[in-house]
Amino acid sequence: xxxxxxxxxxxxxxxxxxxxxxxxxxxxxxxxxxxxxxxxxxxxxxxxxxxxxxxxxxxxxxxxxxxxxxxxxxxxxxxxxxxxxxxxxxxxxxxxxxxxxxxxxxxxxxxxxxxxxxxxxxxxxxxxxxxxxxxxxxxxxxxxxxxxxxxxxxxxxxxxxxxxxxxxxxxxxxxxxxxxxxxxxxxxxxxxxxxxxxxxxxxxxxxxxxxxxxxxxxxxxxxxxxxxxxxxxxxxxxxxxxxxxxxxxxxxxxxxxxxxxxxxxxxxxxxxxxxxxxxxxxxxxxxxxxxxxxxxxxxxxxxxxxxxxxxxxxxxxxxxxxxxxxxxxxxxxxxxxxxxxxxxxxxxxxxxxxxxxxxxxxxxxxxxxxxxxxxxxxxxxxxxxxxxxxxxxxxxxxxxxxxxxxxxxxxxxxxxxxxxxxxxxxxxxxxxxxxxxxxxxxxxxxxxxxxxxxxxxxxxxxxxxxxxxxxxxxxxxxxxxxxxxxxxxxxxx
RNA sequence: GGUCGCGUGGCCGAGUGGCUAGGCACAGCUCUGCAAAAGCUGCUACUGCGGUUCGAAUCCGCACGCGACCUCCA
Numbered sequence: 001x002x003x004x005x006x007x008x009x010x011x012x013x014x015x016x017x018x019x020x021x022x023x024x025x026x027x028x029x030x031x032x033x034x035x036x037x038x039x040x041x042x043x044x045x046x047x048x049x050x051x052x053x054x055x056x057x058x059x060x061x062x063x064x065x066x067x068x069x070x071x072x073x074x075x076x077x078x079x080x081x082x083x084x085x086x087x088x089x090x091x092x093x094x095x096x097x098x099x100x101x102x103x104x105x106x107x108x109x110x111x112x113x114x115x116x117x118x119x120x121x122x123x124x125x126x127x128x129x130x131x132x133x134x135x136x137x138x139x140x141x142x143x144x145x146x147x148x149x150x151x152x153x154x155x156x157x158x159x160x161x162x163x164x165x166x167x168x169x170x171x172x173x174x175x176x177x178x179x180x181x182x183x184x185x186x187x188x189x190x191x192x193x194x195x196x197x198x199x200x201x202x203x204x205x206x207x208x209x210x211x212x213x214x215x216x217x218x219x220x221x222x223x224x225x226x227x228x229x230x231x232x233x234x235x236x237x238x239x240x241x242x243x244x245x246x247x248x249x250x251x252x253x254x255x256x257x258x259x260x261x262x263x264x265x266x267x268x269x270x271x272x273x274x275x276x277x278x279x280x281x282x283x284x285x286x287x288x289x290x291x292x293x294x295x296x297x298x299x300x301x302x303x304x305x306x307x308x309x310x311x312x313x314x315x316x317x318x319x320x321x322x323x324x325x326x327x328x329x330x331x332x333x334x335x336x337x338x339x340x341x342x343x344x345x346x347x348x349x350x351x352x353x354x355x356x357x358x359x360x361x362x363x364x365x366x367x368x369x370x371x372x373x374x375x376x377x378x379x380x381x382x383x384x385x386x387x388x389x390x391x392x393x394x395x396x397x398x399x400x401x402x403x404x405x406x407x408x409x410x411x412x413x414x415x416x417x418x419x420x421x422x423x424x425x426x427x428x429x430x431x432x433x434x435x436x437x438x439x440x441x442x443x444x445x446x447x448x449x450x451x452x453x454x455x456x457x458x459x460x461x462x463x464x465x466x467x468x469x470x471x472x473x474x475x476x477x478x479x480x481x482x483x484x485x486x487x488x489x490x491x492x493x
Numbered sequence: 494g495g496u497c498g499c500g501u502g503g504c505c506g507a508g509u510g511g512c513u514a515g516g517c518a519c520a521g522c523u524c525u526g527c528a529a530a531a532g533c534u535g536c537u538a539c540u541g542c543g544g545u546u547c548g549a550a551u552c553c554g555c556a557c558g559c560g561a562c563c564u565c566c567a
Binding site: 017034035036037038043044046047048049050051053054090172175176177178181182184185226247248249250251252253254255277278279280281282285286287288289290291292321324325326329330331332334336337338339340341342343344345347348350378384386387389390391392393394397400401403404406407459462464467468471472475480481482483484489 | 494495496497498499504505506507508514515516517518524525526527528529530531532533559560561562563564565566567
């Protein structure tokens with residue numbers, strides 16, 4: 001990147017709960033790992049928010065010149081349903097319900113996940129490893145954990161010895177848990193016969209004969225524990241210690257805590273230098289979650305087919321809506337907020353369209369360089385997209401004012417402004433022009449142009465009743481006419 | 494119960510100890526045959542009560558309200 005980047009990047013490290021300057025281990029390379037979805041059902045909007053947050057991180061890191069290896073896994077085995085020991089694999093359960101082969105379920109929902117990511121213009125990661133594709137690595141990790149004395153086998157299953165680990169290393173640092181408090185607060189200690197402590201967790205689980213997804217291992221037929229895959233795959237692709245690990249807030253404990261413990265037990269040191277957690281999307285103040293039944297799918301969102309939705313919203317409206325809050329804050333979903341974002345995005349994109357046609361003046365009425373600096377500073381301040389968007393609206397004001405002849409900008413400044421706006425809106429925020437594709441119908445354009453000419457003739461004869469009738473009828477069809485100095489333009493609403 | 498976090502104007506949503514983020518809505522004005530769009534102007538908030546301070550929405554304490562995690566969850 002030749003563009004000047006204003007100052008270092010600061011990100012909130014949830015491990016230290018502080019905003020820290022981001023310094024990669026091996027610049028300009030950055031290793032980024034994000035916990036991906038478990039592919040046993042459709043993703044909902046809350047999931048989308050997390051992946052969007054890290055998409056923003058990925059985009060910004062890339063924009064400021066880092067070479068990012070972005071690993072985001074697909075969990076296609078290993079999540080248990082219900083009580084730990086009575087646990088059943090989510091994917092296997094779903095497979096039974098749908099009368100499908102487990103890998104069919106995995107494929108179906110993986111495809112769905114990818115569709116959704118594309119819909120919201122969330123970039124694909126550099127590597128998208130699956131848990132089932134890394135059994136060898138996971139078994140290897142279990143063996144290393146056993147060797148170091150923090151794993152024990154019981155009856156074909158292997159558990160991680162949390163109290164033993166906590167006796168030597170810090171456990172609970174990330175989530176602020178304390179081992180004695182965890183022990184006090186453990187709910188049901190029954191049915192934990194195999195585990196030495198209720199805090200212990202399975203890193204390898206013995207498969208019952210009827211279990212569908214199972215693999216041979218040194219401990220018999222079984223499947224890997226829930227937290228293991230991320231540790232194994234991040235180690236494989238990013239090394240035993242890497243820069244950034246991200247995920248949703250709700251994964252902090254126990255998932256990420258367990259990852260840390262596993263890596264330390266297996267390889268002797270903490271896996272991650274910066275932990276980042278995206279906050280939840282809420283509905284009426286409550287977390288959107290599959291279990292709450294308050295989630296809706298992107299499809300329902302777009303066509304408005306859900307009792308919580310007054311109308312449908314486009315993916316870019318939703319993307320913009322989400323970017324208008326900080327990733328670390330909870331964001332409450334509401335129709336009023338979505339509608340506000342829809343309008344705002346429209347204004348932003350309309351200004352972007354004006355950029356190529358701006359006419360240069362001889363003096364600068366606005367400081368584009370300062371605007372750029374503020375945009376970069378906002379992003380460098382823990383990816384503060386809401387503040388950056390605020391700055392972009394200053395850019396919108398400048399663009400519109402220049403377009404209306406109220407403000408002048410030199411050719412160089414216009415150029416700089418165009419580059420800035422396009423980089424920030426399109427590249428960094430990842431917003432795309434949804435309208436453009438729609439209006440790309442030549443027949444339609446021809447028809448509307450014919451009406452525009454008819455209306456112009458009526459106007460020339462001061463027959464405003466006729467000209468208004470044409471405009472009103474078109475509006476009913478969703479076509480808005482605008483009279484400007486250069487003539488009449490149209491757009492679809 | 495434990496841990497953590499939040500409470501900002503009509504709505505959404507940033508935020509630094511001192512200089513009214515921003516978006517949407519609303520009102521007025523400019524432009525316009527009228528609209529639309531755009532620009533300008535107005536709407537100056539920070540749960541409550543104490544405390545620290547020359548000064549706090551911003552720091553501390555207490556209270557109230559809300560949420561997340563503690564079990565799978567982005």
